[in-house]
Amino acid sequence: MKVKMLSRNPDHYVRETKLDLQRVPRNYDPALHPFEVPREYTRALNAVKLERVFAKPFLTSLDGHRDGVNCMAKHPKSLSTVLSGACDGEVRIWNLTKRECIRTLQAHEGFVRGICTDFCGTSFFTVGDDKTVKQWKMDGPEYGEEEEPLHTILGKTVYTGIDHHWKKDIFATCGQQVDIWDEQRTSPICSMTWGLDSISSVKFNPIEVMFFLILYSKLSVNIAY
Numbered sequence: 001m002k003v004k005m006l007s008r009n010p011d012h013y014v015r016e017t018k019l020d021l022q023r024v025p026r027n028y029d030p031a032l033h034p035f036e037v038p039r040e041y042t043r044a045l046n047a048v049k050l051e052r053v054f055a056k057p058f059l060t061s062l063d064g065h066r067d068g069v070n071c072m073a074k075h076p077k078s079l080s081t082v083l084s085g086a087c088d089g090e091v092r093i094w095n096l097t098k099r100e101c102i103r104t105l106q107a108h109e110g111f112v113r114g115i116c117t118d119f120c121g122t123s124f125f126t127v128g129d130d131k132t133v134k135q136w137k138m139d140g141p142e143y144g145e146e147e148e149p150l151h152t153i154l155g156k157t158v159y160t161g162i163d164h165h166w167k168k169d170i171f172a173t174c175g176q177q178v179d180i181w182d183e184q185r186t187s188p189i190c191s192m193t194w195g196l197d198s199i200s201s202v203k204f205n206p207i208e209v210m211f212f213l214i215l216y217s218k219l220s221v222n223i224a225y
């Protein structure tokens with residue numbers, strides 16, 4: 001009669017201290033794992049499928065600008081209308097449904113720094129490196145009319161951003177200072193400054209009833225009433 005005994009060394013599976021990692025015995029013999037390669041292939045294939053499911057698909061490209069696009073704005077009433085301003089001073093109005101440009105105009109000399117629409121969607125405003133704020137009709141000029149802005153405001157400094165109020169006929173511009181304008185006036189209602197930092201962007205809060213601005217500079221984010 002033969003008796004076989006199995007014995008293991010405790011040093012191979014017992015931890016010396018509680019901080020040591022638990023040792024898990026594993027046999028790397030491929031003959032003992034015949035389904036390892038198909039299983040790993042299935043996992044990799046599922047990972048690729050999930051990545052494509054949650055990825056944002058590319059739909060189309062709106063080509064036409066001769067220079068880089070510096071700013072964009074959307075129409076408040078029409079989901080298919082988008083405005084874009086380029087570094088050569090050109091502004092284009094796009095129809096997303098047809099995926100084509102429906103209007104082109106030369107708004108400024110130099111960069112178009114900011115663009116926004118009024119709350120009705122009948123006109124839009126642009127600011128550029130030529131230190132001007134211009135208001136344009138959303139619809140193109142009539143037959144025989146020239147492409148001219150409705151109003152032009154000449155400022156003292158370069159404006160870097162603009163935004164219109166959601167319910168009132170006022171808009172805000174930013175640069176070395178923040179100015180609040182009325183559409184019917186050529187001088188700002190009020191001006192605000194924060195030291196020597198230049199403000200790169202300004203936005204109206206759509207929730208607050210009174211003036212509520214969010215200002216973005218290179219070093220900080222400021223909030224003002």
